[in-house]
Amino acid sequence: MVKGAAGGRLCASSGTDWTFCFFSLRLEHLIPLFDGKEISLLHSVMENFNHPKLFAASTVLATECHRLVESVPPQSSLVHRSQLLRIAATILSEEFKTAHSRRISSVNFEDHLAEAFENLKTDELLNLSVEELAEKFGCTRRHLNRLFHQFFGYSVAALRMEMRLLRAVCLLRDLDAKVITVAGECGFNHLGLFNTCFKRRFGESPGGWRKQIIGKENQSPSLKAEPVKCPLQPNGLCPMAAAP
Secondary structure, three states, rough: EEEEHHOOOOOOOOOOOOOOOOOOOOHHHHHHOOOHHHHHHHHHHHHHHHHHHHHOOEEEEEEEHHHHHHHHOOOOOOOHHHHHHHHHHHHHHHHHHHHOOOOOOOOOHHHHHHHHHOOHHHHHHHHOOHHHHHHHHOOHHHHHHHHHHHHHOHHHHHHHHHHHHHHHHOOOOOOOHHHHHHHHHHHOOOOOHHHHHHHHHHHHOOHHHHHHHHHHHHHHHOOOOHHHHHHHHHHOOOOOOOOO
């Protein structure tokens, strides 16, 4: 029980066992679940979580999260993890609403372009040609790249490459996945090009990177490989870190 007179401390009678549970997630792993509007707001949302953030128990959000927690089965399973994702989604939905409200209050003369970026889908970004994207935004290729630098911090080509390589990192963790298959699923029609781009980005060939990472994780259940650092994270867009 929690005693008000204890100054916020948790107190229990002698012989009582306490079990504390928590879960964490990396927002970039949820990128496939976000639409273009949410991705464009991700930087603002992530900044809000740079420091611990508390939600008052009396708020509607906290009440809903408590309700969802009660439905989470204690055993670790797919259902267990899925229910935890519902809690995270509930919190993030409110954070996106707040970030969107702040953006609306500071719109400028290019607000129509910002709206177009917000509604840009991941498959459009990866599959439309630069000319098709420029036509979608009603501008030249040169101006489109300037807008991408302004909005995402990357040119169109560089952003696409980063998205594909980060997706490859996730797919390569599946030991049964062949490197050539991963290359094709990430938009590389030539294995040699995939190997070159991957090594330039991560310092290892795809096969070498997988052996190195999996080797570290297999040394000890408690030893986990360092997560791949995404340079898009500070800019609010760390795309496709997990496979859709």
